[in-house]
Amino acid sequence: MADLCDGDGANRLATKIQEFWRKRGFDVDVEMKEEGFVSTMRSARTDLRSNMVNGMPTRCVAEAG
Secondary structure (H helix, E strand, O other), X not given: OOOOOOHHHHHXXXXXXXXXXXXXXXXOOEEEEEEEEXXXXXXXXXXXXXXXXXXXXXXXXXXXX
16 A cells, blocks of 8 residues: 655645546645654654645636636
8 A cells, every 4th residue: 555644645646636626627736745753653744735625626727727
């Protein structure tokens, strides 16, 4: 199983999310945020932040300009 919490995995996941929604006509911004070492995970973590609300995109590609 691929680790989606490290930098490479988070980048792959961000790309998949953006491509998924772009194919459906939506523009989604996804940013990676380095969180550093997390003791409960015993590793560093990279989080994703997006402009989606409740997992749904907020604007169509035509609106993004």
